[in-house]
Amino acid sequence: MARTAPVPAATDPSVIRNFCIIAHIDHGKSTLADRMLQLTGVVQPRDMKAQYLDRMDIERERGITIKSQAVRMPWEFDGTSYALNMIDTPGHVDFTYEVSRSLAACEGAILLVDAAQGIEAQTLANLYLAMENDLTIIPVLNKIDLPAAQPEKYAAELANLIGGKPEDVLMVSGKTGVGVEDLLDKIVQDLPAPVGDPDAPARAMIFDSVYDTYRGVVTYVRVVDGKLSPRERIQMMSTKASHELLEIGVSSPEPVPTKGLGVGEVGYLITGVKDVRQSKVGDTVTTLHKPASESLGGYEDAKPMVFSGLYPLDGTDYPVLRDALEKLMLNDAALVYEPETSAALGFGFRVGFLGLLHLEITRERLEREYKLDLISTAPNVEYEVTLEDKKVVHVTNPSEYPVGKVAEVREPMVSATILAPNEFVGAIMELCQSRRGILGGMDYLSEDRVEIRYRLPLAEIVFDFFDTLKSKTRGYGSLDWKADGDQVADLVKVDIMLQGETVDAFSAITHRDKAYSYGVMMTSKLRELIPRQQFEVPIQAAIGARIIARENIRAIRKDVLAKCYGGDISRKRKLLEKQKEGKKRMKMVGRVEVPQEAFIAALSNDDGNGKDKAKK
Numbered sequence: 001m002a003r004t005a006p007v008p009a010a011t012d013p014s015v016i017r018n019f020c021i022i023a024h025i026d027h028g029k030s031t032l033a034d035r036m037l038q039l040t041g042v043v044q045p046r047d048m049k050a051q052y053l054d055r056m057d058i059e060r061e062r063g064i065t066i067k068s069q070a071v072r073m074p075w076e077f078d079g080t081s082y083a084l085n086m087i088d089t090p091g092h093v094d095f096t097y098e099v100s101r102s103l104a105a106c107e108g109a110i111l112l113v114d115a116a117q118g119i120e121a122q123t124l125a126n127l128y129l130a131m132e133n134d135l136t137i138i139p140v141l142n143k144i145d146l147p148a149a150q151p152e153k154y155a156a157e158l159a160n161l162i163g164g165k166p167e168d169v170l171m172v173s174g175k176t177g178v179g180v181e182d183l184l185d186k187i188v189q190d191l192p193a194p195v196g197d198p199d200a201p202a203r204a205m206i207f208d209s210v211y212d213t214y215r216g217v218v219t220y221v222r223v224v225d226g227k228l229s230p231r232e233r234i235q236m237m238s239t240k241a242s243h244e245l246l247e248i249g250v251s252s253p254e255p256v257p258t259k260g261l262g263v264g265e266v267g268y269l270i271t272g273v274k275d276v277r278q279s280k281v282g283d284t285v286t287t288l289h290k291p292a293s294e295s296l297g298g299y300e301d302a303k304p305m306v307f308s309g310l311y312p313l314d315g316t317d318y319p320v321l322r323d324a325l326e327k328l329m330l331n332d333a334a335l336v337y338e339p340e341t342s343a344a345l346g347f348g349f350r351v352g353f354l355g356l357l358h359l360e361i362t363r364e365r366l367e368r369e370y371k372l373d374l375i376s377t378a379p380n381v382e383y384e385v386t387l388e389d390k391k392v393v394h395v396t397n398p399s400e401y402p403v404g405k406v407a408e409v410r411e412p413m414v415s416a417t418i419l420a421p422n423e424f425v426g427a428i429m430e431l432c433q434s435r436r437g438i439l440g441g442m443d444y445l446s447e448d449r450v451e452i453r454y455r456l457p458l459a460e461i462v463f464d465f466f467d468t469l470k471s472k473t474r475g476y477g478s479l480d481w482k483a484d485g486d487q488v489a490d491l492v493k494v495d496i497m498l499q500g501e502t503v504d505a506f507s508a509i510t511h512r513d514k515a516y517s518y519g520v521m522m523t524s525k526l527r528e529l530i531p532r533q534q535f536e537v538p539i540q541a542a543i544g545a546r547i548i549a550r551e552n553i554r555a556i557r558k559d560v561l562a563k564c565y566g567g568d569i570s571r572k573r574k575l576l577e578k579q580k581e582g583k584k585r586m587k588m589v590g591r592v593e594v595p596q597e598a599f600i601a602a603l604s605n606d607d608g609n610g611k612d613k614a615k616k
């Protein structure tokens with residue numbers, strides 16, 4: 001049954017519906033989006049492949065941006081042709097600000113929940129964001145084709161959560177397509193049409209901005225008032241920078257240039273700027289000849305939360321790393337970095353990230369796309385240190401932590417929401433308590449699932465918290481968190497010394513109660529990792545001048561020739577050369593030779609937490 005129409009030139013806001021799909025990870029957002037593209041006819045069945053919208057490789061090959069930021073789909077209902085704009089939202093907690101901007105571009109949201117899993121932490125977090133943006137919510141249970149689906153149970157849970165009747169929850173399967181047409185009808189019927197003043201000065205909100213090698217920055221906007229037309233000069237309201245509008249259009253999902261975008265419309269702009277920082281998410285676009293006096297509000301600069309030092313393994317790669325960071329920045333307005341030097345690791349950069357996933361993605365891209373081998377120092381948060389003379393310093397690198405004279409240290413806090421089956425409440429509370437958490441509240445979503453809220457120091461959850469939560473809840477726990485101010489804390493800096501020489505890369509800021517265990521952990525790890533030298537090497541952990549842990553590496557003379565009795569001169573030479581080669585891979589700390597692998601191993605978190613966190 002074809003109910004598609006040619007993409008309407010939707011200048012009439014009454015036939016526009018702007019919506020997004022919000023879901024916990026893996027609940028089937030991409031699959032449902034694919035099915036909608038297919039049903040509305042914007043993607044022909046023969047072109048269809050799984051996760052059509054995620055096809056990064058094709059995007060690169062063709063040099064066009066076809067990302068899912070916003071796709072216009074035609075849909076006919078009751079004899080009228082509508083234009084449905086589906087706006088994508090990044091799914092991860094690191095990018096909450098961007099999610100909230102995407103939501104602000106919509107009138108409604110499909111709240112998608114896996115019928116075999118029920119509500120999870122990100123379902124809630126996204127729902128709250130959607131409610132803050134006054135969106136109309138359409139509750140939908142997905143994957144009803146699964147044998148393990150429990151639609152009645154979770155429909156009741158959903159209805160209970162958003163206030164409604166269980167029978168109003170739509171049942172669909174993105175995989176088989178069941179119920180998806182009804183969902184498209186419901187979008188037309190239930191979601192309000194956009195409203196705005198067509199005669200007012202133009203105002204459009206930027207909800208995404210992507211760098212494209214061939215076309216420069218492609219900016220995705222939602223027009224609220226007025227109209228934007230090609231060849232016009234536009235202005236960014238936060239910076240007052242103005243650019244000529246070279247192209248304007250809609251994605252369907254290939255970019256289609258149009259004669260302009262009016263009230264309620266969603267589309268893309270191309271101005272030829274080369275850096276996403278000139279076209280920032282959250283900013284308002286207006287026209288230069290008739291500028292709006294007030295921006296749409298809500299604009300914020302992305303604030304880095306987690307910092308790590310990135311150093312090339314091979315010092316000569318430093319310029320490559322610098323250029324690579326510069327390039328990544330073109331497409332990532334949230335990335336900040338500054339040069340840094342470390343006595344142990346040489347020249348590198350201190351880089352600020354939105355969260356651990358952002359760090360992992362960036363690091364992986366640097367290694368994969370720029371063929372760099374990197375050492376990254378243990379991630380840490382930003383501390384605000386007030387000195388005795390009232391001066392305030394912000395510390396993002398433990399080795400810069402002021403010694404003595406500290407009056408007060410404040411650390412960033414988060415409010416975390418954890419969802420899990422009842423039976424794990426005890427284990428979760430124990431975990432949060434051990435991470436200095438303060439219980440904020442607890443609610444039962446259904447008779448066997450509970451939502452627990454804690455306020456925790458950010459530093460306590462950035463490392464292995466999520467992994468530990470997963471293992472303590474046998475995989476059933478889900479977590480979401482957002483920044484929640486800061487708090488005075490009893491923190492100290494722990495230094496690690498080799499033969500009395502501080503190794504800056506291993507310094508850490510920890511809570512006083514945990515300083516000892518950090519010291520013991522690091523010294524014993526290093527004792528395993530550093531080979532014996534020709535002299536004894538003490539490894540110490542210290543707070544200021546006070547030693548809190550100590551290990552020893554006993555002396556040895558490593559005689560590579562010991563095995564070569566007889567007079568085989570060429571074999572001897574070979575062995576000596578091999579030893580020399582090995583030495584190149586050593587870093588000198590004072591007189592101590594430390595293999596690079598030791599740095600990598602000591603600084604890595606054994607659980608590889610960052611990658612797993614992506615699967616939240």
Ligand SMILES: Nc1nc2c(ncn2[C@@H]2O[C@H](COP(=O)(O)OP(=O)(O)OP(=O)(O)O)[C@@H](O)[C@H]2O)c(=O)[nH]1
Binds near residue numbers: 091144145173174176
């Ligand atoms: N049986 C069944 N499986 C589904 C359905 N929808 C999605 N899936 C499967 O669920 C998994 C996750 O689906 P995605 O569409 O990638 O989920 P997502 O929410 O977009 O996930 P992320 O992109 O990782 O956030 C995939 O293995 C899909 O094949 C459905 O209706 N029925």
